[in-house]
Amino acid sequence: MATLEDFIQAFQYDWMQRTVLAAVLIGVICSLIGVFIILRGMVFIGEAIAHSAFAGAALALLLGISDPLLLVLFFGISTALGIGYINKDEKVEDDVIVGIFFASFMGLAIFFIGLLPSYTSNVQAILFGRILLITKRNVNLLILFTLITTVSIFLLKKEFFMISFDKELAIASGLPVTAMNYFFLVLIALAIDVSIFAIGAILVFAMLVIPAATAYQLTYDFNKMIVLSITFGVFSSLGGLFFSFIYDWPSGSVIVLLATFLFVVSYILSPKRKLVSTVFLLFKRNFKHVPEISPLPHFHGENQGIEEFKEHLREIQKGDEKN
Amino acid sequence: MVGICGPNGSGKTTLLKTILGLIKPTEGKVLVFGKPITKDTQMRIGYMPQLKGYSKEFPAKVKDVVSMGRYPIRGLFKRLTRKDWEIIERVMNDTQLSELADRPIGQLSGGQFQRVMLAQALAKQPEIILLDEPTSALDFRMTIKFMDLLKELNEKYGLTVIAVHHDLQLLKDYTDRIICIDKAVEWEGNPQDADLDEALLRIFFYKTTH
Structure with a gap:
């Protein structure tokens, strides 16, 4: 080594x-x-x-x-x-x-x-x-x-x-x-x-596919996609050269594995998949206080019922605001 | 404004594509502006294709797609000039897209996307614009808005609009001339003509060639 x-x-x-x-x-x-x-x-x-x-x-x-x-x-x-x-x-x-x-x-x-x-x-x-x-x-x-x-x-x-x-x-x-x-x-x-x-x-x-696919995950802007793709490509091939030199690993495979690693990270972070934000939302939802919903009132006549229902909604809303 | 109608498989799209030079006619010839199709005629015709499945993730913004209309005018190897961008902005203004200019095309509604494709065709500043079922993906309200927009462009810039429509009511309300085809021209006339309804009935229902 x-x-x-x-x-x-x-x-x-x-x-x-x-x-x-x-x-x-x-x-x-x-x-x-x-x-x-x-x-x-x-x-x-x-x-x-x-x-x-x-x-x-x-x-x-x-x-x-x-x-x-x-x-x-x-x-x-x-x-x-x-x-x-x-x-x-x-x-x-x-x-x-x-x-x-x-x-x-x-x-x-x-x-x-x-x-x-x-x-x-x-x-x-x-x-x-x-x-x-x-x-x-x-x-x-x-x-x-x-x-x-x-x-x-x-x-x-x-x-x-x-x-x-x-x-x-x-x-x-x-x-x-x-x-x-x-x-x-x-x-x-x-x-x-x-x-x-x-x-x-x-x-x-x-090498043709992965850096560009990585960049594709991260942007909706064509010019940015080109810049990102080249950045990822150069990073992977220099990294591959480095590891190949230090550990005597096969350069080609290290280059490709590095590029794949970048792809996985950007796939997870991609605004196009919303994986991170979805996980974050799930997490948030679990800890959010859920107001107890009182049972629906009985409805009598048609008009009266709608009024009562609206009143009921207003009460729930008030409860929400307090929380 | 010219409307083209006809049953499925009657050759409406083929007709448009032949005018555009996408398909070569097997016999006869196509004259546009009185001349055979060349690069020059292609420059003077705007085209809004039938809605198809574009990738939602394609890295293009509204203004990028609209600017594509200027590419052939500017020519190979050259960047768009300030004048091009002025035209692009004017077209986006006409099609009410100015506020959406930086939005990725994958995040548009069906109506907005169709307006982008229309703006793209207009950015060429064509003399004729060909539209293939431009309102097929739009709801009733958006359809009316879209057709009003076409009408306005037609009146404002004297643009010839040739569109394929499936909605016969639209044809009657929004066109000056109707051409019904089914492999060949079956009927041609004005929307006010008395024999239009009869012709439509004949072409769509009584002709049993399919």
């Missing part, structure tokens, strides 16, 4: 600075894209692209290519475009298409791994990610992709927002929805493909 001092001292080394930068960038790129994934309900598209990237990485291992990034990018982007193309007429349900992609790429990945002469630690690195071993080239690409993603999302923010709200309305308004859809899918693929080596193929999609 390393100590906190080791952690701080490590900052003087290039690899550590690189790793920290990577953690921050992964936090930013995934949770920014994630906001639109959550709002558009495209969660499993992220998962399918992640698995195709995994298949790409497995193929690279099988072919003995030392840097699998190119193949990963190729698989990821073609899956993204494929999903977009098959789904463009929305003749088949989203779920079905995505499910088929998802399963078949997992099958392909396992097939490639099965052909490997031995189960190497590289496989595990792709599956679970090792942020501490991230390469310089990977970090450079991460910087580039984060820039591309952030700039394009901010330039096209209002259009993506409108498509998320009501796609049909966006088309009727004359927005180039189809083109933007493809573009967005490619952005998802880029985010996944550069993050996969740090947090792993299995967990990368959690």
